[in-house]
Amino acid sequence: MRIRHASRALVATLLVAACVQTDATAPMVGAPLTSSSSATSTYVILGGGNSLPANLAASVTAAGGSLTNAMGGIGVAIATSSDPAFASRAASIKGVQSVDADVVLNFEQPTTYGEVDEGSAGASVAAAGVGDVETFRALQWAPDAISAPAAWNAGYQGAGARVAILDGGIRSTHIDIAPNLDVARSASFVPGEAYNFDLGTFWHGTHVAGIVAAPANNVGTVGIAPQATLIGVKVLHNGSGAFSWVMQGIYYAATPIAQGGAGANIINMSLGAGIDGRGSAIAHLLNALSRATSYARQNGVTVIASAGNSAADLDHTGNLVFVPAQSVGVIAVSATGPMGWALGSTDLDRPASYTNYGQSAITFAGPGGDFALPGNQVCTKPRFPSGSVVQFCWVMDMVMAPCRGSLPTSNGSYCWAAGTSMASPAVAGVAALIVGKYGPMEPAQLEAKLRQSADDLGKPGNDDFYGRGRVNAWRAVQ
Numbered sequence: 001m002r003i004r005h006a007s008r009a010l011v012a013t014l015l016v017a018a019c020v021q022t023d024a025t026a027p028m029v030g031a032p033l034t035s036s037s038s039a040t041s042t043y044v045i046l047g048g049g050n051s052l053p054a055n056l057a058a059s060v061t062a063a064g065g066s067l068t069n070a071m072g073g074i075g076v077a078i079a080t081s082s083d084p085a086f087a088s089r090a091a092s093i094k095g096v097q098s099v100d101a102d103v104v105l106n107f108e109q110p111t112t113y114g115e116v117d118e119g120s121a122g123a124s125v126a127a128a129g130v131g132d133v134e135t136f137r138a139l140q141w142a143p144d145a146i147s148a149p150a151a152w153n154a155g156y157q158g159a160g161a162r163v164a165i166l167d168g169g170i171r172s173t174h175i176d177i178a179p180n181l182d183v184a185r186s187a188s189f190v191p192g193e194a195y196n197f198d199l200g201t202f203w204h205g206t207h208v209a210g211i212v213a214a215p216a217n218n219v220g221t222v223g224i225a226p227q228a229t230l231i232g233v234k235v236l237h238n239g240s241g242a243f244s245w246v247m248q249g250i251y252y253a254a255t256p257i258a259q260g261g262a263g264a265n266i267i268n269m270s271l272g273a274g275i276d277g278r279g280s281a282i283a284h285l286l287n288a289l290s291r292a293t294s295y296a297r298q299n300g301v302t303v304i305a306s307a308g309n310s311a312a313d314l315d316h317t318g319n320l321v322f323v324p325a326q327s328v329g330v331i332a333v334s335a336t337g338p339m340g341w342a343l344g345s346t347d348l349d350r351p352a353s354y355t356n357y358g359q360s361a362i363t364f365a366g367p368g369g370d371f372a373l374p375g376n377q378v379c380t381k382p383r384f385p386s387g388s389v390v391q392f393c394w395v396m397d398m399v400m401a402p403c404r405g406s407l408p409t410s411n412g413s414y415c416w417a418a419g420t421s422m423a424s425p426a427v428a429g430v431a432a433l434i435v436g437k438y439g440p441m442e443p444a445q446l447e448a449k450l451r452q453s454a455d456d457l458g459k460p461g462n463d464d465f466y467g468r469g470r471v472n473a474w475r476a477v478q
Contacts, residue, residue, distance in 0.1 A: 039082045042068075042102040044244055045090060046284050047075035050291060053095030063089040069244075071251045074291040078102070078244045098284040104242045105273055113371075113395050115201070115405060118175060118220050118412030129153045131222035136414055138381045139389060139400050140221055141341050142211070142367035142426060145348035147474035148224050151433055152216070156477040158225025160439070161432035163212050164253035164264035165425075166246065167205030167271065168239065169198030170232035173411045174206060176214035176221060176402045181230045185262045188234035189248040190241075199238040203404035207417055208270045210402035211425040212432065220414055221401055224429025224473060225436065231262045236271060243285045246271070246324070247292040250303070254296035265435045267296060268428040269305040269324050270421035274312075277321045286321065290328040297329035302443040304331045304428045306420035307356040313464075314358030322356065331447060332361050334465055335368025335423035342379035342396035349457055351465040355420055362467035363447070364454060366430075368423030369398035369416075391416075398422075430471045437477050449476060 043065065047053060052075050057067040065081030079090065079099075090099040118135055130152035131137055143149060151157075162182070172181055172195075188195040198205065213230050214223035235241050235249035246269075255261020275282060296303050305325045307314070314322060325332035335352040338345050351357070351365075353372045373394035380390050398416035405413025427450070434449050435441065453476040454469025462468055 040080050041082070042242070042244055043079045043081065043087060043090070043099050044102050044285060044288055045077040045079055045096060046098045046288055047077070048095055048097040050075040051095070052077055053093060056093070059093045060090060063093065065090060069248055071248070071292075073255075074251065074288075074295045076247060076288045076291055078248065098280070100281045100284045102242050102244045103285060104240060113398065114391060114416045115403065116389060116414050117405065117410065118414070130157065131216040131226065133218050133384050134216065134222045135219055135383050136221050136389070136400055137384065139396060141338065141348060142369070142399050142422075143222065143224060145336070145367045146224070146426060146430065146470070147472050148429070150474035151477045152226065154474075154477065156433050156437050157216070158213065158228035158429065158432035158436040161225060161228040161266065161435035162231060162262070162264045163225070163228050163266045163268060163428055163432050164231040164233050164262055165205055165209045165212065166233045166235050166249045166253060166267055166269045167208050168236040169193070169203055169205055169234055170196055170209055170230075171203055171206040171402070171404050171411070172196035172232065174210075174402050175219050175412045176210050176217070177206060177230065179215045179217060180213045180228065181232065185257065186232035187252060187262070189245045189252070190234050190237045193234060193237050195232045195234040198404070201404050201406045202415055202417075204236070204239065204270070204421065205232065205234070207401045207403050207415060208268065208421060208425045211399065211422060212268060212429045214402060220412060224426055225432035228429070228432040228436065231264055233262065241271065243289060247289050250292040250296055254299045254301040256299070264301055265440050266428050266431050267301055267303045268425050269303070270424045272306055272308040272325055272420070273323050274308065274310065275321050275323055277319050286323060286327075289323055293324060293327040293329050297443050300440060300442055302331065302431055302446045303329060304333060304424055304431065306424040307332045307334045307362055309354040309419050310356055311354050312356045314356055314361035316358075322361070326361055329443065331363040331427065332467070333420060333424040333427045334362045334365045334467065335418075335420045336365050336470060337368055337370030337418060338397050339370060339373050340393065340397070342381060342393045343377070349455075349470055352418070354418075355465070357464045359462050359464055362465070364427050364450060364468055365457070365466040365470040366423035366426035367399065368420050368426075369418035371395075371398060371418050373397055427471050430473045430476050433473055434476050453478065
C-alpha cells in the first residue's frame with residue numbers, strides 16, 4: 001500500500017488539509033478563477049483602510065464588471081467581468097487599494113480508507129454513560145485521548161454553542177449530522193452548488209462535522225461536543241476552493257444572525273494551503289483573507305484551522321506561508337495519533353507522522369490519527385449491541401466519523417481518515433464544550449481557557465509539535 005505525503009509542491013495550492021490518502025493525486029497549481037463561462041473571471045477588490053468606496057457597484061459597472069458581494073466590514077468586494085481590461089480600470093476607482101484575479105486552488109478529492117454502515121435504528125437500551133452505546137463507540141479512541149467522556153458525563157456537551165464548518169458539502173440527512181444541523185443558516189459560497197452537495201463518497205465536510213458534534217443518539221459515533229449546533233458553510237467543492245469562497249464563508253459565519261449572518265461562536269476550517277507569499281497579487285489575497293479572520297475575531301468568533309500534513313517545520317519554511325492556519329488570529333492545530341491502538345498501544349499523544357509543526361505556528365494539538373503502523377495485520381473491534389468490525393489494524397489508528405457513503409440513499413455511513421483536518425474539529429469541539437458551559441466569550445478568553453486546561457506535552461511550555469498543549473475536554477470544563 002503506497003502512502004504519499006504532502007510536500008513543498010503545495011505552493012499556491014489549497015488542499016483539504018486532512019485525509020491521508022492511499023494513492024494521492026498530485027495537487028495542481030492555482031489558476032485564475034473563471035465562471036462556467038470561460039470568458040468571465042472573478043476578481044477580489046481590496047479597499048483602503050478596511051472600507052469600501054461609496055457607490056462601488058456603479059463604479060464597478062462603469063469599469064466593465066459586475067459586483068457580486070461587498071463585505072463592507074473588512075473592505076473586500078468580489079466582482080466578475082469578461083473584459084480583460086477590467087482589473088486595471090477598477091484599480092483606478094477612488095478608495096480601491098488593489099484589484100486582483102481570484103485564484104482557484106485545486107486538489108483532487110482525497111481517498112480515505114474504508115466504509116461501514118450503521119445498518120439499524122440504534123439500540124434501545126440505557127447507557128451507563130453518555131455515548132456508551134453508539135454503534136461504533138468501541139472504534140473511537142479520539143474522544144478518550146482528550147478525556148471527553150468525563151466532560152459529557154458531568155453534564156457538559158456543548159449545548160448552546162454554534163460551530164460553523166467551513167468545508168465541502170455536508171450530508172444534511174445523515175443520522176449523525178441532521179439532529180444538530182442548523183439548516184436555515186447553512187449556506188454555500190461555491191457558485192452553483194448547494195451547501196449539502198459534493199462529489200465522491202467521502203465528503204470531507206461531513207466527516208469533520210461529525211467529529212465536532214455527532215449527537216449521542218445510540219447510533220454511529222459521538223462527537224466531542226454532541227449537543228453543539230452545526231452550521232454547514234460550503235467553501236470547497238470536490239476538495240477545491242478559491243480565496244473568494246473562503247473569505248466570504250468566514251465573513252458570513254462570523255456575522256451575527258440579526259445582521260444576516262450565521263451567528264457562529266466558533267469557525268472550524270479543516271483546509272489549508274502552502275502559499276509562496278512573494279508577489280503583490282498573492283500578498284493582496286493573503287491580506288484579504290487575514291481581514292476576514294480578523295473580522296471574525298473582532299466579532300467574538302474563535303477561528304480554528306488545521307496546520308497541514310506536509311511534515312513541515314513551519315519555523316523554517318522561508319517564503320512559504322500556510323493559510324488559513326497562519327492567518328491573523330487563527331488557532332492552528334497539529335495532529336497526534338497512535339500506532340497500534342487496536343493492538344493495545346496506549347500512547348494516544350504521539351505526534352502524527354505527517355503533521356506540520358513549529359513553535360511559531362502551532363497553537364494546540366488534537367487527535368488526528370495516523371497510518372504509520374507497518375504491515376497489514378487484521379484487528380477486530382466490537383460494534384454495539386452485537387457483531388464486530390474487522391479491519392486492518394493500521395486503519396483503526398485513524399479517526400472514524402460520518403461520511404457520505406457509496407450508496408445514493410445512504411444516511412448512516414462512516415469512514416476512517418487521518419490528518420490535521422481531523423485534529424482541528426476535535427479542538428473546535430472542546431471549544432464548544434467551553435462555550436456550552438460559560439456562554440459566548442471573546443476569542444482571547446476562549447483560547448486562554450484552552451491553554452490553561454491543555455496537557456503540557458513535549459518540552460515544558462510552547463512545544464514544536466504540541467504548541468501550548470494537547471487539548472483536554474474534561475479539564476476545560478472544570
